[in-house]
Amino acid sequence: MSPIPSFLSPQGPLEPPQPTYYDILGISPAAITTHSKGPNQSPPDQNQDKTHAFIKRAYRRSLLSHHPDKLKLSKSSIPPHHTSPSPAPATKPDTITAYTIDQISTAYAVLSSPSQRAEYDKSLRLQRQQQQTSSGNGLTNTAQLFQTGIENVDLDDLDVEESSQGEQQWYRSCRCGNPRGYLFGEADLEEASDLGELMVGCADCSLWLRVHFAVVDDDDDDDDNDDINTEPIAGDHQRARDNV
Known part of the structure; x- marks a missing residue:
């Protein structure tokens, strides 16, 4: 065995x-x-x-x-003090x-993002509760490893529908079993438009989804509104972020 x-x-x-x-x-x-x-x-x-x-x-x-x-x-930057090892008490290395x-x-x-931060804080509380519950049966580490995954997807990989308010909303099933665990709308995309990616937490567990999308500037309008491009960004998951 x-x-x-x-x-x-x-x-x-x-x-x-x-x-x-x-x-x-x-x-x-x-x-x-x-x-x-x-x-x-x-x-x-x-x-x-x-x-x-x-x-x-x-x-x-x-x-x-x-x-x-x-x-x-x-x-x-830490120079050696001795050319040969010398006996010394065992200390925990930095x-x-x-x-x-x-x-x-x-x-x-x-x-x-205020909304994403609130969801993340909620997931941390849920994770602590799950770890406390599972600590008695030795599955704390398994639960923890399961909860820390982040999956990268493009916006067009998700299912889309129209909400009761007439706005588009996207959803995807989660590994925890919730068929609509990841759910967000146009307002969430607008809030994350400066980054070109949206972090979405599952409604029932602590898994996260990183959604990549493109923002197209509308030069014909005088306002500051941008259009969300739902086309995938081929090979653009590694984008420069040092311009902040």
């Missing part, structure tokens, strides 16, 4: 906790809440601008901190958690 995998065994080693988007940007929910409360009853729009600016600064700081060249410099550009960009895309 094959041995039980360690991640399924209550006595097996636990996987390290997955970093949250707050961890990746080096901020906390409390810090965002503080910046969202402007002084002297500031207008909501002004408070939202301050919150977005705060998250954007954290995004830039994280990009600089985790740039590959800077990480290499940090590791090579570790540098390196996040990828994709991780940092995803964290910024979610946390900079």
